[in-house]
Amino acid sequence: MFSKIxxxxxxxxxxRVIKTCRRLGIATVVVYSDADADSLAVExxxxxxxxxxxxxxxSYLVAxxxxxxxxxxxxxxxxxxxxxxxxxxxxxxxxxxxxxVFIGPNPGAISAMGDKIESKKFAAAAGVSCVPGHIxxxxxxxxxxSISEQIGYPVMIKASAGGGGKGIRVAWNPKDVEEGFPAxxxxxxxxxGDDRIFIEKFIESPRHIEIQVLGDKHGHVxxxxxxxxxxxxxxxxxIEEAPSPLLDPQTRAAMGAQAVALAQAVNYDSAGTVEFVAxxxxxxxxxxxxxxxxxxxPVTELITGLDLVEQMIRSAAGExxxxxxxxxxxxxxAVESRIYAEDPYRKFLPSIGRLxxxxxxxxxxxxxxxxxxxxxxxxxxxxxxFYDPMIAKLCSWAPTRTEAVKGxxxxxxxxxxxGPSHNVPFLAAVMDQERxxxxxxxxxxxxxxxxxxxxxxxxxxxxxxxxAATGCALQRVLARRLGxxxxxxxxxxxHAKRRVRFEAESDRGLTVTxxxxxxxxxxxxxxxxxGLAVFRAVLDGVAFTAEVAPAAEGFTIRHRAAKARVLVLxxxxxxxxxxxxxxxxxxxSKLVLSPMPGLVVxxxxxxxxxxxxxEIVCVLEAMKMQNILRAERDATVKAVNAKAGxxxxxxxxxxxxA
Ligand code: ADP
Ligand code: ADP
Ligand code: MG
Numbered sequence: 001m002f003s004k005i006x007x008x009x010x011x012x013x014x015x016r017v018i019k020t021c022r023r024l025g026i027a028t029v030v031v032y033s034d035a036d037a038d039s040l041a042v043e044x045x046x047x048x049x050x051x052x053x054x055x056x057x058x059s060y061l062v063a064x065x066x067x068x069x070x071x072x073x074x075x076x077x078x079x080x081x082x083x084x085x086x087x088x089x090x091x092x093x094x095x096x097x098x099x100x101v102f103i104g105p106n107p108g109a110i111s112a113m114g115d116k117i118e119s120k121k122f123a124a125a126a127g128v129s130c131v132p133g134h135i136x137x138x139x140x141x142x143x144x145x146s147i148s149e150q151i152g153y154p155v156m157i158k159a160s161a162g163g164g165g166k167g168i169r170v171a172w173n174p175k176d177v178e179e180g181f182p183a184x185x186x187x188x189x190x191x192x193g194d195d196r197i198f199i200e201k202f203i204e205s206p207r208h209i210e211i212q213v214l215g216d217k218h219g220h221v222x223x224x225x226x227x228x229x230x231x232x233x234x235x236x237x238x239i240e241e242a243p244s245p246l247l248d249p250q251t252r253a254a255m256g257a258q259a260v261a262l263a264q265a266v267n268y269d270s271a272g273t274v275e276f277v278a279x280x281x282x283x284x285x286x287x288x289x290x291x292x293x294x295x296x297x298p299v300t301e302l303i304t305g306l307d308l309v310e311q312m313i314r315s316a317a318g319e320x321x322x323x324x325x326x327x328x329x330x331x332x333x334a335v336e337s338r339i340y341a342e343d344p345y346r347k348f349l350p351s352i353g354r355l356x357x358x359x360x361x362x363x364x365x366x367x368x369x370x371x372x373x374x375x376x377x378x379x380x381x382x383x384x385x386f387y388d389p390m391i392a393k394l395c396s397w398a399p400t401r402t403e404a405v406k407g408x409x410x411x412x413x414x415x416x417x418x419g420p421s422h423n424v425p426f427l428a429a430v431m432d433q434e435r436x437x438x439x440x441x442x443x444x445x446x447x448x449x450x451x452x453x454x455x456x457x458x459x460x461x462x463x464x465x466x467x468a469a470t471g472c473a474l475q476r477v478l479a480r481r482l483g484x485x486x487x488x489x490x491x492x493x494x495h496a497k498r499r500v501r502f503e504a505e506s507d508r509g510l511t512v513t514x515x516x517x518x519x520x521x522x523x524x525x526x527x528x529x530x531g532l533a534v535f536r537a538v539l540d541g542v543a544f545t546a547e548v549a550p551a552a553e554g555f556t557i558r559h560r561a562a563k564a565r566v567l568v569l570x571x572x573x574x575x576x577x578x579x580x581x582x583x584x585x586x587x588x589s590k591l592v593l594s595p596m597p598g599l600v601v602x603x604x605x606x607x608x609x610x611x612x613x614x615e616i617v618c619v620l621e622a623m624k625m626q627n628i629l630r631a632e633r634d635a636t637v638k639a640v641n642a643k644a645g646x647x648x649x650x651x652x653x654x655x656x657x658a
Contacts, residue, residue: 001024001026001313001314001317001319002026002076002077002101002313002317003026003027003076004026004027004028004029004046004073004074004075004076005017005021005026005027005028005029005075005076005077005078005079005103005313006028006029006030006031006066006069006070006073006075006077006078006079007028007029007030007031007041007045007078007079007081008031008060008066008078008079008080008081008084008085009030009060009079009080009081009082009083009084009086010030010032010033010036010039010041010060010081010376010387011036011039011041011376011377011387011388011390012374012375012376012377012390012392012393013081013082013293013295013376014030014039014041014045014081014376015040015041015044015374015375015376016309016374017079017081017309018030018041018044018045020307020309020310020313021313023307023310024310024313026313027046027047028044028045028046028047029045029046029047029048029049029069029070029073029075030042030045030047030048030049031048031049031050031051031059031060031065031066031069032048032049032050032051032059033050033051033052033053033054033055033056033058033059033060033386034050034052034053034054034059035054035382035384035386035387036054037050038381039376039377039381040375040376040377040378040381041376047073049069049072049073051065051066051069052065054384054386055386056084056386056387060084060085061084061085063085063088063090063091063094066078066085066091067094067095067098067100070098070100071098075100076100076101077100077101077102077103077313077316077317078095078100078101078102078103079103079104079309079312079313080102080103080104080292081292081293082290082292082293082294082295083163083164083388086104086291086292086293087110087114087163087290087291087292088110088114089107089108089110089111089114090107092104092105092106092107092110093107101316101317102316103270103312103313103316104270104291104292104293104312104316105215105266105268105269105270105272105291106267106269108266108267109266109267109268109269109272109291110291112266113262113266113268113272113289113291114289114291115160115161116158116159116160116161116162116198116288117135117136117137117160117196117198118160119288119289120133120135120198120286120288121135122262122265122266123262123286123289126261126262126265127261128258128261128262128286129258129284129285129286130285130286131200131201131203131277131285131286131287132151132200132201133151133155133156133198133199133200133201134147134150134151134198134199134200135198135200136198137160137196137197137198138181138197138198138199140181141177141178141181141182144157144177144181144197144199145174145177145178147199148171148174148177148199149174151199151200151201152201153171153172153173154170154171154172154201154202154204155170155171155177155199155200155201155202156168156169156170156171156199156200156201156202157169157170157171157177157180157181157184157197157199158184158197158198158199158200159184159185159187159188159191159192159194159195159196159197160188160194160196160197160198161188161192161193161194161196162188162192163192163290164236164388165232165234165235165236165237166187166188166191166192167184167187167188167191167192168184168235169183169184170202171202181197183628184197185197203277203279203285204444205280205442205443205444206230206277206278206279206442206443207228207230207244207246207277207278207279207280207441207442207443208228208229208230208232208237208275208276208277208278208287208443209226209227209228209229209230209244209246209247209255209276209277209278209284210226210227210229210273210274210275210276210294211223211224211225211226211255211256211258211259211273211274211276212224212225212226212227212271212272212273212294212297212300212308213259213260213263213268213271213272213273213274214270214271214272214308214311214315214321215263215264215267215268215269215270215272215315215321216269216314216315216319216320216321217269217315217318217320218320218321219264219267220320220321220324221260221263221264221268222260222321222323222324222325222328223256223259223260223325224300224304224306224308224328225242225243225252225256225300225303225304225328225330226242226243226244226247226252226255226256227240227241227242227243227244227294227296227299227300228240228241228242228243228244228245228246228441229296230441230442230443230445231430231436231441231445231446232443232445232446233348233446234348235443237295237296237338238337238338238340238423238427238446239335239336239337239338239427239430240296240299240335240336240338241299241333241334241335241336241401241404242299242300242302242303242330242333242334243303243330243333245401245439245441246278246280246282246439246441247282248282251282251284255276255284258274258286259274262274262286262289263289268291269315270291270312270315270316271292271293271294271297271308271311271312271315272289272290272291272292273289273290273294274286274289275287275288275289275290277443280442293308293309293312295338295390295393296336296338296393298334298336298372298374298393298395299334299335299336299395300334302332302334302370302372302395302397303330303331303332303333303334303397304328304329304330304331305331332397332398332399332400332404333397333398333399333400333401333403333404334395334396334397334404335395335396335404335405335407335408336393336394336395337393337394337395337408337412337427337431338390338393339390339391339392339393339394339415339417339422339423339424339427340389340390340391340422340423341353341383341389341390341391341420341421341422342389342421342422342423343421343423344421344423344425344426344454345421345453345454345455345456346421346453346595347453347595348423348426349595349627350389351383351389351420351421351422352382352383352384352385352389352420353382353383353419353420354380354381354382354383354419354420355377355378355379355380355381355382355383355391355417355418355419355420356379356380356418356419357379357416357417357418357419357533358377358378358379358380358381358391358416358417358419359379359415359416359417359534360373360375360392360394360414360415361373361394361411361414361415362414366407366410366411368398368403368406368407369396369397369398369403369404369406369407369410369411370396370397370398370407371394371395371396371407371411372394372395372396372397373392373393373394373395374392374393374395375391375392375393377391377392383419383420389420391417391420391422392415394408394411394412394415396408396411401439402437405431405436405437406431408427408431409428409431409432409560412424412427412428412431412560413428413544413545413559413560414545416533416534416545416547418533425454425456425558425560425561425563426454426561428560428561429454429456429457429560429561430449431560432457432560432561433449435449456558456561456562456563457560457561457562458562459493459494459559459562459564460562463559463560463562464493464496465521465539466539466544466546466559467493467546467557467559467562467564467566468491468493468498468500468512468521468566469510469512469521469523469537469539470535470537470546470548470555470557470559470566471491471493471554471555471557471566471567471568472489472491472500472502472510472512472521472523472568473510473523473526473528473535473537474528474535474548474555474568475489475568476502476504476510477507477528477529477530478530481530486570487501487502487503488500488501488502488570488571489501489502489568489569489570490568490569490570490571490573490574491512491566491567491568491569492554492566492567492568492569492574492577493564493565493566494564494565497574497578498514498515498516498517499514499515499516499571500512500513500514500515501513501515507526508524508525508526508527509522509523509524509525509526510523510526511523521539521540522539522540523537523538523539524537524538525537525538525543528548532548533547533548533549534546534547534548535547535548535557544559545559546558546559551565553567553569553577554566554567554568554569555567589632590635590638590656590657590658591653591655591656591657592617592618592629592631592653592654592655592656592657593651593652593653593654594620594642594648594649594651594652594654595620595627595629598620598621598627598647598648599620599621599645599646599647599648600618600619600620600642600643600644600645600646600647600648600654601618601619601620601621601644602618602619602644603618603640603642603643603644603654603655604616604617604618604619605617605618605637605640605655606637606640607637607638607639607640608636608637609636609637610634610635610636610637611631611634611635611636611637611657612631612634613630613631613632613633613634614630614631615630615631616628616629616630617629617630617631617654617655618642618654618655620648629654631657635657635658636657636658637655637656637657637658638656638657638658639655639656640654640655641653641654641655641656642654
């Protein structure tokens with residue numbers, strides 16, 4: 001076994017690997033860029049080596065610097081995490097040449113499987129069912145058009161080296177191919193330094209189901225069952241679970257057998273994942289193999305009781321697998337929510353900034369469920385523009401799916417982040433949806449359920465009570481500070497107005513009598529003081545958490561995905577309030593605003609130009625993603641306020657129409 005391992009990665013996965021090494025008594029070294037100098041991973045590792053500037057191309061992607069860091073610190077092995085160098089066969093080979101053990105599969109398996117075009121050729125030859133398509137490179141738009149025609153629309157244009165949902169575009173018609181092919185090519189060249197493109201049939205509304213495999217250097221390969229990762233936005237996973245609600249034991253065994261056969265065909269000798277798209281009828285087609293640890297590996301760990309990082313280290317050290325397929329079984333159900341710095345209210349666009357507040361729920365066993373949170377950040381850390389905007393991976397486990405989903409909903413309620421925009425309210429909305437609870441998943445889920453984007457959910461009757469009671473408790477604390485003993489108020493939640501009377505024996509309890517309904521809301525264990533953004537209490541025996549902020553005349557309160565303005569007014573103010581005209585939102589229909597902070601890649605219109613609806617106005621880049629902004633109607637350009645190369649802020653006016 002190794003005595004010192006270097007981790008060639010950052011963020012939560014670096015922290016994840018350190019935790020296992022500590023448990024196994026292995027010393028750790030992390031490498032870090034300028035942006036990560038004060039990171040949690042650097043703090044936790046036994047040693048840390050600075051390897052360069054913040055852009056990954058100058059640090060985490062430079063093999064020479066990683067090898068030099070191993071030599072300098074005497075690390076015997078490298079864990080690459082995911083992303084960065086994890087699927088680069090040349091890097092694995094280079095390690096071997098330098099006498100350093102790569103904690104991952106052998107270079108031959110990576111090159112056979114680590115590239116989408118190559119792996120599809122290989123899988124087809126090994127008898128694995130594949131998505132119909134053109135498995136080969138495509139030279140130009142003309143060829144892309146003729147191939148798409150042959151396959152039949154819709155098709156998917158994909159970068160062979162793609163990953164993380166980048167370098168993928170669906171084309172429904174020739175025009176989409178004309179636009180999409182060069183865009184995917186440019187994105188692939190920029191993000192992966194490899195612009196090979198292929199095209200395959202786009203399977204509509206499928207499910208994403210993948211099999212975790214594990215091999216050793218002695219010819220053994222087992223599978224650790226499936227994960228379902230159908231909840232995706234921009235073709236990137238956001239909620240995953242294990243096992244899949246779709247599979248029956250026969251289908252599970254068939255998929256597992258194909259995955260193991262494919263892995264065995266390339267002498268696979270580490271942890272890896274064979275991804276499939278599956279029809280609702282349980283038919284399945286091979287998508288790609290990820291020859292590395294997967295982001296969502298914790299859900300598999302939670303249902304199998306295995307530590308995948310430990311298994312990878314043991315395999316790399318030459319130990320044979322300590323168990324066979326017959327020793328493995330599924331225990332309970334696990335769900336993972338990826339918490340991202342992104343704005344769900346604005347098409348999930350990436351966000352950046354300092355984590356002014358970062359308060360995850362406590363890990364460990366709760367009432368009927370278990371919480372695990374994998375993160376690489378602390379309060380005060382910066383989510384920078386240089387890397388993936390993932391903040392944390394929150395997991396829940398319980399004996400059944402229903403309880404695991406409930407546990408996740410509760411854990412999300414207890415996750416508080418301030419600073420960058422984040423997707424916690426969105427994740428909470430999904431956990432409360434009947435369709436998700438019943439397991440009717442598809443990769444189109446987000447598009448189906450939020451066709452006009454996410455704008456929060458309408459409060460349920462219970463949530464109306466929670467919002468009203470919380471507003472009353474806040475008001476009582478504030479009023480008492482001003483010496484007021486008033487007991488009769490009117491609470492307004494959105495448009496719903498209720499007359500209430502307060503009764504309170506102590507600071508930690510409040511009974512709010514709903515005068516027109518003949519019932520009371522009884523709050524106990526109130527934990528809040530002015531200035532706090534998190535309000536905790538127990539309502540009629542059930543503990544809850546809400547996020548609260550002062551707003552004009554009252555508060556903004558969010559419980560899960562329901563957010564409302566809550567006003568607690570005197571009867572007189574309530575009457576006046578009702579008569580106030582509703583404020584119309586500012587008219588932005590003649591403006592093109594930057595949806596996020598980023599860089600202008602191209603400005604495609606000029607002053608005086610006539611544009612048609614749907615025409616490209618400009619292209620922005622943020623977090624290595626290109627975003628095309630289009631005209632929402634026919635118009636004439638009156639002003640252009642930015643040019644290619646300009647950095648722009650969120651909501652900055654880029655173009656004005658007459
Ligand atoms: P990545 O390397 O970015 O993970 P994948 O090839 O695994 O790329 O695709 C990412 C996601 O895109 C899949 O999980 C699936 O939801 C969707 N997808 C990929 N290929 C197809 C396809 N041919 N038809 C339908 N959906 C697809
Ligand atoms: P999966 O493992 O499920 O296929 P994705 O494809 O969504 O997950 O994510 C893998 C991607 O994560 C990489 O391609 C890379 O863009 C990104 N990544 C790389 N390193 C890190 C890191 N340390 N933390 C978070 N994300 C990372
Ligand atoms: Mg994939």
